[in-house]
Amino acid sequence: MAKERYHHGDLRGALLDAAETLVRERGADGWSLREASARVGVSPSAAYHHFGSRDALVSALSEVALARLGNRLRDTMDQAPEQGPERLAACGRAYVTWAVEDPAVARLVFRGGATTARSAISPHPHDVLTTELDRLTDTGHLPPEARPGAEFVVWAAIHGLAVLLIDGLVHIDDRQGIEGQTERLVFATFNGLAGETAPEPDRSMPTTTHTRRLTRSPAPGTAPRTPSP
Template structure:
């Protein structure tokens, strides 16, 4: 049975349940556990958990939002280390792909849940869009996102492999720069693309 690294203390039950759910996702996937099991990990009854989450789906949605915010923070911090807009966007791509490889089950959960009512900040989409705006390429955010996400998914699913772990960063760099170079030769306007996230803006 899983055990939390930090024991539950009164007043932190919501956070403790999210932590337990995250560990369950890592060990069993998105669908291989129940709210009752998450409750058991922190030593409380399911009825206590219901005070914070009305259902298992509500817990999964909250966890998805927390992970998306974590990804957003990671790509924002990585991009902030550079002054050049192109290098900032490369850092976003590399960090995004690394996150998927380092924590694939949690990464998959983050993008497998849709809740149009809950704001997410910082959202990785917003970080990427802001950097593309610096290059007057804001309308192409989904094209670059598709490239980044595709590489991340292929690597996380084992469909692509590198013998040298450092090659992941090199490949992400090449991919992002290739897309940016192609976009520079094809000025907009680009087709309008919508997503569940943009629909709630």
């Protein structure tokens, strides 16, 4: 497929496809830019026109994978039959099943430094989750007092389960079981947040590379929200 895309003039896309295949075959670190170039059928010097290093290719692939995940989360929530926390449960199921279905790419994205402050990812999974929690607050499902930093609480829960599953520390036999356990986790987390009546004084607010970028460069005409994946 990579060579077919290149023959249509999309060398950058072909290199990303080749890198993704190599990640699934060997993991995040078991291959080189030269090997990705060979998979496409071009010289390494041709690849350097698009990616100055293997790390640059890995970072670009991480950005593509995160945007793909963001679309998956948003589309799955939009298909949820209910408009309350059931949409949040759908988001959690989509996140965990994505990781289980594609663990090599998930590990690539999960590790620190996969993206940089210059990475522009749309839709970013963090933004999808933040938007949903804002909606739940606006519709009265989540108390405003519980909203600051709630995305980090939800993300920590579903991300933790995803990592436990792909690292083999927790075993669930089938997809139905995985989805059921994820749903239970999300509802338990959400119910805990919904029970908060006031924020703790001097609560520290977590940040990520993405939230720090948003804080430095808010969208035109908008004020930055509480930093929140």
